[in-house]
Amino acid sequence: MHEKRVARAYFVELMTALLVYIVLLFAAIRYGRPMPEGWLRTLVLATPMIGFGLMIRTFVRHLARIDEYQRIRLLENIAVATAITLAVTFTYGFMETAGFEKLSMFSVWMMMGASMAAVSLYRKWADR
Known part of the structure; x- marks a missing residue:
């Protein structure tokens, strides 16, 4: 309840x-x-x-x-999603120096949301 x-x-x-x-x-x-x-x-x-x-x-x-369990799970998901987002955006920073198109900072937010969804779905699937 x-x-x-x-x-x-x-x-x-x-x-x-x-x-x-x-x-x-x-x-x-x-x-x-x-x-x-x-x-x-x-x-x-x-x-x-x-x-x-x-x-x-x-x-x-x-x-x-x-509760504590939900809090830990949520914060772990956020931490992993943040790490994925950092890796992708950092990599793309190198790609921009190689001539790739510059992206809006809004794309980072979209990447974070996609990473969070992927991590959450993966962990839910893995816990089955």
């Missing part, structure tokens, strides 16, 4: 933070991009980070709610 309540609280908080992020992202793109360069434009374009900060807060709260 406790695990379901914790999972539901995490889901509701995360979806709320994601909604805030999406609304601020669309507003920043719509209103920030056409603004003249300067500190105000920079501030407007960075406002989606408020939603991102809420997502970090949600994750930290989730870590505090889950």
